[in-house]
Amino acid sequence: MLVEFELIQKAQAGDGAAFNQVVVAYRKRILGTIARLIGRPEDVEDVAQEVFLRLYYSLDQLRTPEVFEPWLYRLTVNASYDYLRKQRRRNEARMSDLSEQQVMMADAAAGGKVSHEEKRLKQVKDLVEALLGSVSEQDRILLTLKEVEGLSLKELEKIYGVNENALKVRLFRARQRVLNAFEAAQKSVGPKPVERKG
Amino acid sequence: MEHPDNDSHNRELDALFAEYKAALPDPEPTSNFMPYLWRRIEARQNLLFRMKRLTQFFVAAAAAICILFATMMSVPNRPESNGSYVDVLARAYPAENLASHGILLDEADTK
Numbered sequence: 571m572l573v574e575f576e577l578i579q580k581a582q583a584g585d586g587a588a589f590n591q592v593v594v595a596y597r598k599r600i601l602g603t604i605a606r607l608i609g610r611p612e613d614v615e616d617v618a619q620e621v622f623l624r625l626y627y628s629l630d631q632l633r634t635p636e637v638f639e640p641w642l643y644r645l646t647v648n649a650s651y652d653y654l655r656k657q658r659r660r661n662e663a664r665m666s667d668l669s670e671q672q673v674m675m676a677d678a679a680a681g682g683k684v685s686h687e688e689k690r691l692k693q694v695k696d697l698v699e700a701l702l703g704s705v706s707e708q709d710r711i712l713l714t715l716k717e718v719e720g721l722s723l724k725e726l727e728k729i730y731g732v733n734e735n736a737l738k739v740r741l742f743r744a745r746q747r748v749l750n751a752f753e754a755a756q757k758s759v760g761p762k763p764v765e766r767k768g
Numbered sequence: 769m770e771h772p773d774n775d776s777h778n779r780e781l782d783a784l785f786a787e788y789k790a791a792l793p794d795p796e797p798t799s800n801f802m803p804y805l806w807r808r809i810e811a812r813q814n815l816l817f818r819m820k821r822l823t824q825f826f827v828a829a830a831a832a833i834c835i836l837f838a839t840m841m842s843v844p845n846r847p848e849s850n851g852s853y854v855d856v857l858a859r860a861y862p863a864e865n866l867a868s869h870g871i872l873l874d875e876a877d878t879k
Contacts, residue, residue, distance in 0.1 A: 590802065597801065602794025614795060619805045626809050691791040698788040717785045745781075749774070752781050 572596060575635040582629050589629075593622050600646055606718050607650040607711055609699050610657070620649045640728035643721075647711050647729065654707040697755065704751040709744035716741055 572595040580588035600621055605614045624645050632641060702710045715721045715729070723734050730737065851859075 593802065593805065597797050598794050601797060602792075605792050605795055606789060609792070611792075611795065615798060615801060615804075618797075619801070619808055622805055623808050623812065627812065691787075694784065694787045695791050698784060701784075717782070718789050749777055749781055752784070753777055756777075 571639060572599075578629075578632070578635040578638055582632065589626060592625075596642060597622070600642070603643075603646055603715075603719055604650055607646075607714050608653055608657070609695065609702075613653065613657075617649050617653050620653075621645050624649065637728065640725065643715075643725075643729045644731075647715070651707055651711055654710070658707070700755070701748045701751050705744045705747050709740065709747075712737070712740060713744045713748065717745075 573592055577588050577591055581592050597618060601614055601618050604617045604621070605611060608614065608617060621642070625642065628645075632638060702713065705713065712726070712730075715726060716723075721729075723737055726737050727734050
């Protein structure tokens with residue numbers, strides 16, 4: 571826990587200063603998680619504010635301060651899921667307005683302005699984004715929390731409120747789908763996109 | 769047992785996820801983060817307050833309409849409207865008034 575239980579209880583009682591301290595303690599971690607869940611840096615703060623807004627209005631429903639962190643993660647997961655769902659609808663509409671040539675030109679223009687390292691990181695980011703695009707929004711979030719954020723099955727169990735076996739099955743299927751997409755991407759590209767270190 | 773190719777792809781995928789995390793480190797919040805958050809909280813509070821007021825208004829209006837209808841239903845009907853059409857006509861045109869028009873009623877009719 572990044573804050574004392576008493577602080578959460580004060581925030582629950584309507585203490586604005588205590589709520590502020592809770593937000594300040596958790597915002598960086600939540601911003602990071604959201605950044606990796608949604609993959610769009612420009613919208614991260616907006617989604618994080620939505621998380622803390624939901625936290626503010628549902629804090630009184632929290633029974634025990636011990637479950638605060640899994641609960642905050644659940645709010646983060648829900649807000650990210652809502653964002654991804656809206657984003658997909660928006661993207662479908664936007665991409666249908668552009669011709670294939672326009673999309674390629676926009677990609678080329680974006681690629682020309684960055685350094686080599688930035689370009690490599692962008693490739694990694696784009697590849698992972700594309701791979702995660704092969705599964706549903708829910709599975710994308712679950713897989714990111716497990717594989718990228720490094721949350722344990724026990725922690726995921728608390729966040730999702732389902733048993734470990736059900737999570738294992740869902741994670742296995744999602745990972746298999748991503749793995750298949752990864753293999754297909756490697757076959758089509760040829761050289762391996764990941765530079766192994768050490 | 770897993771296929772060796774599959775195993776190597778699994779390891780590469782793990783490495784890719786690790787690189788993804790490194791490519792997207794925890795961002796620093798901007799200076800506007802807290803002011804905008806409080807602005808959104810206050811905006812939601814105002815919206816909830818307005819919705820509460822609107823709900824109270826509708827509940828009060830519905831209650832007033834109910835009371836009005838209940839009052840209208842409970843007021844007894846006027847006695848004039850009681851009886852048949854012929855009775856109402858007989859009350860409106862008594863026999864003595866009809867005599868001035870030259871209409872004479874039999875004794876049997878007046879009873």
